Amino acid sequence: MNAMDPLPLYRQLASHYLNAIDNGTLAVGARMPSVRTLMARHSVSLSTALQACRELEQQGVLEARPRSGYFVRARTRALAPAVEPVLHVADPAQYVGIHERVSAITARSLQADVQTNLGGACGAPELYxxxxxxxxxxxxxxxxxxxxxxxxxxxxxxxxxxxxxxxxxxxxxxxxxxxxxxxxxxxxxxxxxxxxxxxxxxxxxxxxxxxxxxxxxxxxxxxxxxxxxxxxxxxxxxxxxxxxxxxxxxxxxxxxxxxxxxxxxxxxxxxxxxxxxxxxxxxxxxxxxxxxxxxxxxxxxxxxxxxxxxxxxxxxxxxxxxxxxxxxxxxxxxxxxxxxxxxxxxxxxxxxxxxxxxxxxxxxxxxxxxYDRHLRRLRQHLRTQRLQVADAVAAYFPEETRLSVPSGGLGLWVELPDQISSREVFERGLDQGIRIAPGMMFSNSTRFDHFIRLSVGLPYTPEVERAIRALARIVDRMGRVAA
Amino acid sequence: MNAMDPLPLYRQLASHYLNAIDNGTLAVGARMPSVRTLMARHSVSLSTALQACRELEQQGVLEARPRSGYFVRARTRALAPAVEPVLHVADPAQYVGIHERVSAITARSLQADVQTNLGGACGAPELYxxxxxxxxxxxxxxxxxxxxxxxxxxxxxxxxxxxxxxxxxxxxxxxxxxxxxxxxxxxxxxxxxxxxxxxxxxxxxxxxxxxxxxxxxxxxxxxxxxxxxxxxxxxxxxxxxxxxxxxxxxxxxxxxxxxxxxxxxxxxxxxxxxxxxxxxxxxxxxxxxxxxxxxxxxxxxxxxxxxxxxxxxxxxxxxxxxxxxxxxxxxxxxxxxxxxxxxxxxxxxxxxxxxxxxxxxxxxxxxxxxYDRHLRRLRQHLRTQRLQVADAVAAYFPEETRLSVPSGGLGLWVELPDQISSREVFERGLDQGIRIAPGMMFSNSTRFDHFIRLSVGLPYTPEVERAIRALARIVDRMGRVAA
CATH class of the missing domain: 3.40.640.10 (Type I PLP-dependent aspartate aminotransferase-like (Major domain))
Incomplete structure (x- = not known):
């Protein structure tokens, strides 16, 4: 690793191994060198080594298996590139309250007959x-x-x-x-x-x-x-x-x-x-x-x-x-x-x-x-469900859809193509009994209106799969009308 | 009753019966005419009749016995007259925060080794x-x-x-x-x-x-x-x-x-x-x-x-x-x-x-x-405890002490003689393991500094009796120093 490189060390390390994966030196299913090995081989800190692995995991290149380490993932359905940060600082003088939007969304959801709730930020009851x-x-x-x-x-x-x-x-x-x-x-x-x-x-x-x-x-x-x-x-x-x-x-x-x-x-x-x-x-x-x-x-x-x-x-x-x-x-x-x-x-x-x-x-x-057994089990379930939902989005949503796959947490943040209105997707989803969290809820600005947050808290049942396909069809149809 | 009298009807009615009690027409232990009887005899509403009885009860003249009615109380220890309202409207421009006082009081109480807590506004655990x-x-x-x-x-x-x-x-x-x-x-x-x-x-x-x-x-x-x-x-x-x-x-x-x-x-x-x-x-x-x-x-x-x-x-x-x-x-x-x-x-x-x-x-x-059985039992306990605490205050505190005995609730509001500082009584009480609520907590002004609130939530044990006597001694000593 090169201390003079403007990229942080962990990114240099990640990109080094990404090359190795892309050119087949590390094939699908291969075990990534352990964090300890990376530390010794590249003279980096634990935190740098870990961060490099997490970076590759977020790009959908590696997957973590508890107590086994990181492995190269099968990328049969290519995941979209990571979402770019938006550089814009809102003027607080132009602050517009979010309450009416959020309340309207919540009220709409409570009225609707929701069969599949992909809008929450919690695990399913059976995970606890x-x-x-x-x-x-x-x-x-x-x-x-x-x-x-x-x-x-x-x-x-x-x-x-x-x-x-x-x-x-x-x-x-x-x-x-x-x-x-x-x-x-x-x-x-x-x-x-x-x-x-x-x-x-x-x-x-x-x-x-x-x-x-x-x-x-x-x-x-x-x-x-x-x-x-x-x-x-x-x-x-x-x-x-x-x-x-x-x-x-x-x-x-x-x-x-x-x-x-x-x-x-x-x-x-x-x-x-x-x-x-x-x-x-x-x-x-x-x-x-x-x-x-x-x-x-x-x-x-x-x-x-x-x-x-x-x-x-x-x-x-x-x-x-x-x-x-x-x-x-x-x-x-x-x-x-x-x-x-x-x-x-x-x-x-x-x-x-x-x-x-x-x-x-x-x-x-x-x-x-x-309690520790519960935590390990919960993490494993969420990891599996996260990859399943991400793979389904990659498979069914229009090609220009972008998402990043985080290495933890309860949601996926998905950018829709063609500036499609997530509020509209939310409404049409509800009509079919599917709830999502539209991007407009996550900012006082309008800049995330074409994003949605999908929960990874539900076990990946055929019902969840159907819901994601239904959402994909909604997005696809809206994109074609827009085009 | 006289509709032209400037006193409200219920007060006229109360004062009418107070005379009868004072002159012995209604002796100690006698049953007060029932609320229905009062309504019929004086052509007043249920609410007026009830209020008259409650007024007399607050003055310590009557006591209510559940499902039996009101009875004339034994006044072996004459209760002090009711506290007069204080006519003073605080200027909100001169508003002084109460938090530091209340927090100081709370912190002091938490540090102290409280044996008898007469400062609370809740019943003892066994009442629930x-x-x-x-x-x-x-x-x-x-x-x-x-x-x-x-x-x-x-x-x-x-x-x-x-x-x-x-x-x-x-x-x-x-x-x-x-x-x-x-x-x-x-x-x-x-x-x-x-x-x-x-x-x-x-x-x-x-x-x-x-x-x-x-x-x-x-x-x-x-x-x-x-x-x-x-x-x-x-x-x-x-x-x-x-x-x-x-x-x-x-x-x-x-x-x-x-x-x-x-x-x-x-x-x-x-x-x-x-x-x-x-x-x-x-x-x-x-x-x-x-x-x-x-x-x-x-x-x-x-x-x-x-x-x-x-x-x-x-x-x-x-x-x-x-x-x-x-x-x-x-x-x-x-x-x-x-x-x-x-x-x-x-x-x-x-x-x-x-x-x-x-x-x-x-x-x-x-x-x-x-639930209804619990409510009746709780009311009966509180009524008994309220009279017991009031009687103890009347018996042990200096003669100029004033208090009103409400017909419900969880506390007694007691006015100390000689503008005695309740903060001081609070401190000296704590030194003996007794907690009270000093009057300064109940206003942003200083006008209730010589009041204390005593809980009636505790069963009247010898320990509670001892605590009230100890408080009375503290007040008595402070009064003598002041005089």
Whole structure:
């Protein structure tokens, strides 16, 4: 590898091996050299070696098999090239509320008779350890007969917060029970974080595209979203963020999903994470991370949180177990750094402490080996389903359709050809009982109107296959009319 | 009764019978004529007759015995006269945040080794049907093995909302399942209501004294509290509210606890309720009610909610089951009237739908006769405990101590003599393991600094008696130092 090359090391490494795959040196089915081998052979760090493999995985060239490593994928259906980042910084003065769009979409979906929901961002119920959780809950109830008569402890159950602090070690964070507040999902955590660091009217930098829930939160709090171009591979562009901060020096906070960004699925490289933490710290801009998806990776190698580099308490870590352990419990948490006291007060004034039962159940369950078995199984299912949905899109959608296949998370971000309106695809899909998330939900601008997000949370049944084919036909017909 | 008398009818009636009691016509232990008898004899309405009895009960002259009626109380320890309303309208321009005080108080209490908590506003755990709820929860879990794997329904479980709508009939409200949103306690409901109708900087009229949680919510939302004088008998003064609205025509909303106001325990008479609803409607000022306590009455005659007179959707009804059925579940709800869509959106953006389990448990439990039996038992316990605490205060505290004994609710509001600092009493109490709620928490002004709120939620054990005697000694000593 060449340190003078303008490309980052991991890209050089990835491109090196891509050549080897393209020219057949590494044939379909061949095992990619292990991460350890890459480190030794090319004198690169663990993080560089891993990132190179993930880059190739995202391009659909490699696939990860748990505890076996990376293998060259059969590319019988050629995947489309990765989506390019869009360089455009929205003017917050021209901010237009997203609520009416999102509400209209939600209302439409609730009225419709949805048979196949590809619009969600959660796994199917059967992917979660429901029976084990139910048994644990029944045991907790028997052991604590007064539970429903007692007020829940402030800031969350200590045993649950201890479990969270222990698990956070894996992602490079040093937290104690006292650093953590339990909240109603990551959504409440983000509300608390934003209310702690900013006031109505303040400007908040967000990824573009981003999770529509975040745009809704900002709107209901009267804050203005400044959308920063975000790469499907490496997440928010630091360059674009810097330029935006020059134009808007009053920028109050940055909100980032560093691992498996929603909807892109991008992973911010460790070096970028570190640089972002330092940049925010220097400028006294609060850095809020939503780390809901990092456990849903293809391999068992843990991704690091932004908080791992935080030395001054300037990073607010928000996360949730809703998509990882139990969609029926809305258990999230926040480690607010230097805003701890303020967030404790806001949580108390907003909803009081979370109920105890679910926290006790998860504290108990997450301490057992069954939890790690569940995580491995969930990752494997999602990996398989992700490839199945991606392959179906590549096979059935018009050739000009583009998508990137992330190495984790719960969705695929698909760019439709010919500027086809995703709102229209959404409406026609609903008529056939199929729900998707149209791209217009993921930005206050119109620039993602020809994108859709497809869930990979459902087992790939013939019904899902039929739904994707039906969507492909809709897109195909609309493209022909447009042409 | 004399219609030309400037006193309201119920007061005339009460004073008529007070004379009869004072002069011995109705001796201690005698049965007060029943409400039906009073209606027939004096040609007054049910509400007037009831209110007269409640007035006498609040003065400590009568006591209610469930399903037997009212009886003349033994007044071996003369109760102090009722607390006078304070006529003073705070200038919202001089608004001072309450958070630091409340947080300091809370932090101090959490550090201390509290043996007897007279500072809470909830019943003791053993007053709630914990085992029945636990059994119901275990059954629901067995019946719905996938519960923890499924997202909870938007706006709350339909079966639970139906139960709430049915129960609301008793309090004069006509609601359907679709009018209701389930929330995390009345606290979240109030957050939603205020965010729906007002913006940061807006002026909101509140009772004075009022529930410190409300002052905290207003502060965290950046809204300004305008404190309206509130009578310990009849609640917020409409006259004072009218004068305040002339001074502050930009008034956006009024928040009222119509039944068993916290901390006063006052009940707003039906005629005042009706007048308040009409007044707010005419001026296009949103009316928000917190009806958390109305089920905790001495008799089984239901109190009416402000919402009962609402014809245009201008009343937002907020309530909770936290103090009535289960302190361990924080289940509240909101019927937002014309702000329904806006509150649905705010709830979704703030915490997403409430988890399903607790809702299913209460929907099930509240449909059984056991729930009504629990309510009767809870009311009886609270009535007994309320009189026991009031008698102990009358017996042990200095003679100039004043208090009113409400006919329901969870607290007693006690005025200390000699302008004794309740903060000081709080501190000295904590040193002896006794927690109270000092009056400074219930206003942004200093005018309640010589009040304390005592919980009546604890069974009257020797320990509670000792705690009240210890508090009395503290107050006594402080009074002597002051004199």
């Amino acid at each position: 350890p429901n029976e084990a959780l139910s048994r644990t809950a029944q045991r907790v109830l028997r052991q604590k007969p007064m539970l429903f008569g007692e007020n829940a402890p402030h800031n969350g159950e200590p045993s649950f917060r201890l479990t969270l602090a222990q698990r956070a070690l894996t992602h490079g964070m040093q937290l104690t029970t006292d650093d953590i507040i339990v909240a109603h999902g990551c959504v409440e955590a983000l509300n608390l974080a934003l209310r702690a660091v900013a006031q109505p009217g303040d400007i908040i930098a967000v990824e573009s595209p981003t999770f529509f829930g975040l745009l809704q939160i900002l709107e209901t709090l009267g804050m203005r979203a400044l959308e920063i171009p975000t790469s499907p591979q490496t997440g928010m562009s630091l360059e674009a963020l810097q330029r935006a901060a020059e134009t808007y020096p009053e920028l109050k906070a940055v909100v980032v999903v560093p691992n498996f960004q929603n909807p892109l699925g991008s992973i911010m490289p460790d070096a970028t994470k570190q640089a972002l933490v330092a940049w925010c710290e220097q400028r006294d801009i609060a850095l809020i991370e939503d780390d809901t998806y990092s456990a849903l990776t293809n391999d068992d190698v843990p991704l690091r949180a932004l908080k791992a580099w935080d030395k001054t308490g300037n990073v607010i870590h928000c996360a949730s177990l809703h998509k990882v352990v139990s969609p029926g419990m809305r258990l999230g948490w926040i480690a607010p750094g230097k805003w701890l006291a303020r967030c404790q007060m806001l949580k108390y004034a907003q909803t009081r402490p979370n109920e105890a039962l679910n926290q006790l159940v998860l504290a108990d369950y997450m301490a057992t080996p069954a | 049907p914990n085992e029945a709820l636990s059994r119901t929860a275990q059954r629901v879990l067995r019946q719905k093995p996938m519960l923890f794997g499924e997202n909870a329904p938007h706006n709350g479980e339909p079966s639970f909302r139906l139960t709430l709508a049915q129960r609301a009939l008793t309090h004069g409200m006509q609601l359907t399942t679709d009018d209701i949103i389930v929330a995390h306690g009345c606290v979240e409901a109030l957050n939603l209501a205020l965010r729906a109708v007002a913006q940061p900087g807006d002026i909101i009229a509140v009772e004075s004294p009022t529930f410190f949680g409300l002052l905290q919510i207003l502060e965290t939302l950046g809204m300004r509290a305008l404190e309206i004088p509130t009578s310990p008998q009849t609640g917020m003064s409409l006259e004072a509210l009218q004068r305040a609205a002339e001074t502050y025509p930009e008034l956006k909303a009024v928040v009222v606890v119509p039944n068993f106001q916290n901390p006063l325990g006052s009940i707003m008479p039906d005629a005042t309720k009706q007048a308040l609803v009409a007044w707010c409607e005419q001026r296009d000022i949103a009316l928000i009610e917190d009806d958390t306590y109305s089920a905790l009455t001495n008799d089984d005659v239901p109190l009416r909610a402000l919402k009962a007179w609402d014809k245009t959707g201008n009343v937002i009804h907020c309530a909770s089951l936290h103090k009535v059925v289960s302190p361990g579940m924080r289940l509240g709800w909101i019927a937002p009237g014309k702000w329904l869509a806006r509150c649905q959106m705010l709830k979704y953006a703030q915490t997403r739908p409430n988890e399903a389990l607790n809702q299913l448990v209460l929907a099930d439990y509240m449909a059984t006769p056991a």
